[in-house]
Amino acid sequence: xxxxxxSAANLPFARTRALIxxxxxxxxxxxxxxxxxxxxxxxxxxNAYGHGVRAVAPVAAASAVVAGMAVAxxxxxxxxxxxxxxxxxxxxxxxxxxxxxxxxPALVAAGVQLTVNTLAEAQALPDGARAQLxxxxxxxxxxxxxxxxLEVGQELQRRGLLAGVYSHFSEAEAPDHALSWEQFAxxxxxxxxxxxxxxxxxxxxxxxNLGPLPGMDLARPGLSSYGVMPxxxxxxxIPAMTVQARITFLHWAKAGERVSYNGLDTLERDTLxxxxxxxxxxxxxxxxxxxxxxxxxxERRRVLGRVCMDQLMVDATGLDVTAGDWVTLWGRDEWGQxxxxxxxxxxxxxxxxxxxxxxxxxxxxxxxx
Ligand SMILES: *Cc1c(COP(=O)(O)O)cnc(C)c1O
Numbered sequence: 001x002x003x004x005x006x007s008a009a010n011l012p013f014a015r016t017r018a019l020i021x022x023x024x025x026x027x028x029x030x031x032x033x034x035x036x037x038x039x040x041x042x043x044x045x046x047n048a049y050g051h052g053v054r055a056v057a058p059v060a061a062a063s064a065v066v067a068g069m070a071v072a073x074x075x076x077x078x079x080x081x082x083x084x085x086x087x088x089x090x091x092x093x094x095x096x097x098x099x100x101x102x103x104x105p106a107l108v109a110a111g112v113q114l115t116v117n118t119l120a121e122a123q124a125l126p127d128g129a130r131a132q133l134x135x136x137x138x139x140x141x142x143x144x145x146x147x148x149x150l151e152v153g154q155e156l157q158r159r160g161l162l163a164g165v166y167s168h169f170s171e172a173e174a175p176d177h178a179l180s181w182e183q184f185a186x187x188x189x190x191x192x193x194x195x196x197x198x199x200x201x202x203x204x205x206x207x208x209n210l211g212p213l214p215g216m217d218l219a220r221p222g223l224s225s226y227g228v229m230p231x232x233x234x235x236x237x238i239p240a241m242t243v244q245a246r247i248t249f250l251h252w253a254k255a256g257e258r259v260s261y262n263g264l265d266t267l268e269r270d271t272l273x274x275x276x277x278x279x280x281x282x283x284x285x286x287x288x289x290x291x292x293x294x295x296x297x298x299e300r301r302r303v304l305g306r307v308c309m310d311q312l313m314v315d316a317t318g319l320d321v322t323a324g325d326w327v328t329l330w331g332r333d334e335w336g337q338x339x340x341x342x343x344x345x346x347x348x349x350x351x352x353x354x355x356x357x358x359x360x361x362x363x364x365x366x367x368x369x
Contacts, residue, residue: 014364015277017366018052018365021240022058023369024238024239024240027238028225028238031236031237032221036221039067039217039218041070042068044069045070045071045076046072046076048226049222050241051226051365053080053083055366057087058367067218068091068093071095071097072096073097074097074106077107081111092111092113094112095114095115098115098117105126108128113132114130116133130163132162132198134168137167137182138186139167141168146190163197164199166199167187169201169206170183173205173232177209180209200217200218204225204229205231206219208234223353228352230351241341243278246325246326247322247327248323250272250274252271255267259313260304260307264305272317273314274296274315275311278363280307281309283363285344285350289306291347292344294339298337300337300339301316301319302314
């Protein structure tokens with residue numbers, strides 16, 4: 001009998017859940033802040049990388065090493081600003097993505113800092129706005145080339161709107177750091193013209209690969225703050241998310257029978273099949289078919305046959321399990337076993353960034369110690 005199965009009583013009807021460990025988050029924030037030798041501007045875009053902004057923001061709000069939070073879209077920014085107000089948290093919110101003029105009044109009223117990518121924006125922003133200038137040092141996604149950024153930053157400064165200047169690495173995870181240092185040098189050169197406002201550039205890969213960046217005020221590690229950093233071996237990080245589903249049905253099938261759509265798996269022996277209420281509509285990847293394992297009843301077991309939209313089947317033969325028990329799809333189980341999201345990434349060829357942010361809306365995110 002799985003000891004955690006009783007705690008489902010806390011959340012009636014929940015048959016899947018993502019436990020979000022506050023302790024793991026705070027540990028990662030502190031570790032990364034020490035590595036960067038700076039406080040963090042914590043990216044909580046895409047519902048906090050799938051972890052649930054409502055589970056993560058309170059931890060970030062309380063953390064001494066988190067100076068502010070950042071999101072990708074205006075909707076996310078307004079939701080986060082509202083949430084931080086409820087939490088009585090006065091840390092700033094930065095909108096990384098571009099915004100349209102008709103969105104400015106609401107964003108400015110909510111105190112959200114805007115990212116400026118053009119001279120026209122710098123001239124048209126309403127008085128009272130707070131803005132950060134984005135510099136394109138090679139990513140070519142957003143921002144101004146350093147030569148044009150100077151004029152735009154000066155316009156923002158003249159108007160008293162400039163709160164920061166920032167840029168973004170395009171391949172800080174590469175073993176060869178030459179391009180990253182070139183990007184950083186171009187950024188630093190520009191910053192001479194903008195003392196006294198916030199300067200920042202480092203994402204997860206930069207914090208872990210390049211070390212403390214001279215002259216920066218903040219670091220912006222996203223994925224690694226959630227305890228995951230695939231290309232760079234970092235045992236200090238603790239994954240904050242554990243995804244589980246309850247066994248909804250158990251039954252025996254005979255040797256020779258096939259399981260799930262298209263009969264990809266033929267049973268070699270009489271098999272106890274546990275059916276779990278999680279599938280690709282919940283973000284458990286269909287591509288994991290044929291490769292995936294889960295943690296069930298204290299053991300690692302194979303997923304049988306094709307992953308369905310809402311369900312999948314697991315070999316539970318010989319395990320002491322009953323309907324209602326929680327099974328771990330990734331994360332840590334109550335026996336201390338770990339199934340790392342990077343294993344799922346290897347099985348599917350999908351990046352951890354994708355797997356985490358795909359976790360669907362049917363799964364409640366639950367704050368855990
Ligand atoms: C998402 C994002 C980050 C964080 O990137 P990670 O690779 O998750 O660390 C930092 N800065 C900007 C501008 C981003 O959009």
